[in-house]
Amino acid sequence: MKAFVMNEIGETGFAEKEVPEPGPNDAVVRPTKGLVCTSDVHTLHGAIGERENLTLGHETVGVVDEIGEEVDGFEEGDRVAVGAITPDWDSPAAQDGHPSQSNEPLGGWKFANVKDGTFAEYVHVNQADANMARIPDGVTDHEAVYVTDMMTTGFMGAENAEIPVGGTVAVFAQGPVGLMATKGARLQGAGRVIAVETVPKRQELAREYGADDIVDFDDGDPVEQIHELTDGEGVDAAVEALGTSGTFEQCVKVTKAGGTVSNVGYHGEGEYVNIPREEWGVGMAEIDIATGLCPGGSLRLERLLRLLEKDRLDPTHMTTHEFGFDEIDEAFRLMETKEDGIIKPLVEFE
Amino acid sequence: MKAFVMNEIGETGFAEKEVPEPGPNDAVVRPTKGLVCTSDVHTLHGAIGERENLTLGHETVGVVDEIGEEVDGFEEGDRVAVGAITPDWDSPAAQDGHPSQSNEPLGGWKFANVKDGTFAEYVHVNQADANMARIPDGVTDHEAVYVTDMMTTGFMGAENAEIPVGGTVAVFAQGPVGLMATKGARLQGAGRVIAVETVPKRQELAREYGADDIVDFDDGDPVEQIHELTDGEGVDAAVEALGTSGTFEQCVKVTKAGGTVSNVGYHGEGEYVNIPREEWGVGMAEIDIATGLCPGGSLRLERLLRLLEKDRLDPTHMTTHEFGFDEIDEAFRLMETKEDGIIKPLVEFE
């Protein structure tokens, strides 16, 4: 089968690989739609070290091609969404409520990290009963592919923020994860969502997904702007959806005493992520910092698919570009340069 | 001043009373709009025992007429919403996170219970800084009066239900509290809200406030209907918004193992509220039961007012009738008989 792989840091290409076979609890899925994630680009550029002949991609939906003998929740031909994170559900971390950390830190993240990813004609899914969900009839593949990472991760950012009903929240950066954090904040009952973003198309989508106010970096220090908007009070919660220490610092600075900073961003650089000491109340202002990694699991996927089925949101508006499977390197190139107003590129397998 | 009072069980009338004076931390408010609550009718019929010359009513907005010397958050002339529950915030129960239980069970409930209520030309508000909130400019008095009880209580029903994002919830009874529990479930990110109700106008409002499905008592056992809708699985959470043991029992029966029953209803009758033993998993199915009493406080009120300011909902659609202050006994009569499709009657003071 054909697979889109990372040959070494910075170099991609198509490779011919064996079609994977499922172990007793596993499945093999034939992708129909996929999405390219900025973290794929990070991986390609060495964020997690050298990889050789590793299939890229982790956001996919498709059709079940084969199942292991112990799998009883699925049949061949089922349309399914596959979690970007596929935990070992019997690991101690999963037992402890942290499946994404199964067996080691970030251990639930397997695709395009420790095993071949999803940009291939066939994809191997471990613990299939627990890591896939059937797509309801009324939901398209294009919609469904967003539950696998963008919706589950972005919503998690809002859930971890512990926003009180009617409370205020600032979401820093409105890439696809930030946009879904904005929508997630609305789904958690936020009374005022302040989206921090400078790109017009992203600002527009932020409004669509529920932002009440837009703060533009280009109009001055976002910390000052948010304090002005909130009469100097700050927000109940801030969501970091970019992954830089500077943005994280701003999140602490806009959060009121007793509030929460929810980190979603992947911090790719630097020795430290910095907490500003004074604004953190010298450690005593009860500004807690919550973190998380993309929640997976069939139950989570089903619940998110239900939101699509019931028309709570349309994530496909984040799709700015579409590519065939064999044009995928162009998608990677655009995700890297962020040219052409790209937000999220869809990959069509058929 | 004129006050609408309960003279004895079952008998109301207008009385002439002294205008109240504020203590150092208190305020006196001149009501502009009020709402009649079914619990007022319960009180009138003796649910909390005999009362004599007690002013009725607990849902009100108005204008600050006078403040005590220690009050610093308000001025005369401010438009304010007054919480139906006005806790003693320095009591041990409030320190413990249960302000509505301050000093004794249900001790935060003062209006028309242990002190004069709000159907009067002037109303005394204890701990005014903590128990009132300024109404934002864009919010009408009519909208604002809904935060004082219906929204805070109904939303609490949904918050206590701990509905997962995309999860399923059944809300039993769509009176004004149930309707706000339905809306609250949507504000908590529910993926499917099943409203149980038989009155057409209430069903219609339930849909407006976010119900995905309506289950009608008249079409058969709601437990069976809900199991059918959910493929036998039951719901993640059920909200009891009626206050009968029978409905409570149904809530337990439709909730899946590991789910939550959230009680909002005021149980006015019977020696026991019954948990069905088998469906409760002989005590071991991890179906927890949460309860609460109308959360008050300036912070809560402000957050709910923010939801109105930001157009998250329009509660005034629950207002089916309007009365002048001197027609208030007719409002009570209708709330008792539920004639004329009444849901919530507004009382206009000016």
Next chain:
Amino acid sequence: MKAFVMNEIGETGFAEKEVPEPGPNDAVVRPTKGLVCTSDVHTLHGAIGERENLTLGHETVGVVDEIGEEVDGFEEGDRVAVGAITPDWDSPAAQDGHPSQSNEPLGGWKFANVKDGTFAEYVHVNQADANMARIPDGVTDHEAVYVTDMMTTGFMGAENAEIPVGGTVAVFAQGPVGLMATKGARLQGAGRVIAVETVPKRQELAREYGADDIVDFDDGDPVEQIHELTDGEGVDAAVEALGTSGTFEQCVKVTKAGGTVSNVGYHGEGEYVNIPREEWGVGMAEIDIATGLCPGGSLRLERLLRLLEKDRLDPTHMTTHEFGFDEIDEAFRLMETKEDGIIKPLVEFE
């Protein structure tokens, strides 16, 4: 191999069975010590319906005899504790934080319910990596067998009670689960533990495990006694460790507004478990009801074994009787009659 079985309701005997074989993720364990549980006696008497040729028992430690090919945390010869509850960790309920409810209500309870139990020469353990724990060197088999049910269940009763540090708690009934709830309350920082019990030996053990006060049924209504002890205030939390509606009712009556009733008891009889309406604050006193079923899993077992390793408690004082495997029917007889001051009978396999 020899197994102690239930032939039909009310009738036990020894049977000859095939030695079980492990599936890929399973293990077979050769028991060294076991404990008889009152719930075994309930089962024998038909509490969960008719069973035929079903091996009884669910509390066991032993030696790993054989492992499936996918098991990588254990080797033959390892001394292990086996959870009484052995969840399917990849089930939706486990993903949702309720492993004991996996696949169906109480679905994690397999031994002596839906598969052969542990009173046999060999025992089959599903998902062995996740459902067993290695016993540390300093911990005896006799100590370790208590983690499999009594400690995990009793402690859960205290954990679910959400006792504040220095708070007050009443534990109703001091059988082995109640005794471990008493100890668990101390391990949660309770400032005052009131144990309700009438049997002198159990009262004595309650004191050993940390009860500050003993309330004796025989000295009058325990509700009144507890109110007297607490100056009429009631307790922050009550634990029901008996499983009768009457005791449950008393738990609600002694719990203060804003407190928690934690149910551990297996309610074996009656159509309803009754909540006393008035003392429950007509549904609004914020007395929540928490429930649970014996938490299993390797992580939980390891943490409890650590408490034994570090001498936090000695559970073997609950062992009042010891029997050989072939005397096990006498152990059952005593557990039924509660003769001879029996608390917990140990079964020795070697």
Next chain:
Amino acid sequence: MKAFVMNEIGETGFAEKEVPEPGPNDAVVRPTKGLVCTSDVHTLHGAIGERENLTLGHETVGVVDEIGEEVDGFEEGDRVAVGAITPDWDSPAAQDGHPSQSNEPLGGWKFANVKDGTFAEYVHVNQADANMARIPDGVTDHEAVYVTDMMTTGFMGAENAEIPVGGTVAVFAQGPVGLMATKGARLQGAGRVIAVETVPKRQELAREYGADDIVDFDDGDPVEQIHELTDGEGVDAAVEALGTSGTFEQCVKVTKAGGTVSNVGYHGEGEYVNIPREEWGVGMAEIDIATGLCPGGSLRLERLLRLLEKDRLDPTHMTTHEFGFDEIDEAFRLMETKEDGIIKPLVEFE
């Protein structure tokens, strides 16, 4: 009356002041015992800026001398403990569950910060009913003075750490707050408490208060030592009880994925408190950071006093030195130099 004051940064002295008078909700207390806190020394050295003629001290017990007319929980002559933090319980932050942040960040901290502290012949206590607790008969003043800050703060460190029963925890630094975090970890059911400390007397006390292991800075990198002790796994939770960025960093490094870092230390220096990016799992290892400021309130104080009444611990072993009120500057000198193995100096007022 005589008061021990800070005249300017770095300079103390005794001053003659007016005896304070209680407002309607307040009390005036005559101290009997006090403790000097390292944070007093920080204040003296300018950590919170310039202060002039400000009475120092915030840990005190004494006798009620006078009460305001609205105070109904106390009488003159009552022996009371006064919280170091005396929140405004009706403030929005208190309503939100963060009383220590009332009205502004750290706003509950009034003594020796925004009003005169407790090293004086008479002390003014705001919202007396909510901010003092009666000392039970069996508890000495010397014991009781420890609840006002050391016990409540140290225990909070353990509570915020969310240690699972039988879990592992590392407590960094065994000053009086760290020692009480160690004891607090035991009161939360920790299965293994690793205390990091280098001073022998403090190590000895750490063992007394429940540490299972001592890690000595002088024996090498504590991060490596803790990883060795835990087979490379790290701990479920780490408590920072020193207040340096370096220690904080070590806390993150020893905490396993999915665990919690609980900050108690007052971070007095530097622009940032640094989170080590990689060990924090690039923001995605689910290592949450919890913070807090000394919980106050009558309920909290009563619960901690109950622990003393019931002999759960003896905090007086931390008292290494005793001084008369007029020798208090010597106590300050020693707290600064940490000479003579000082841990906590008691000040006797009578």
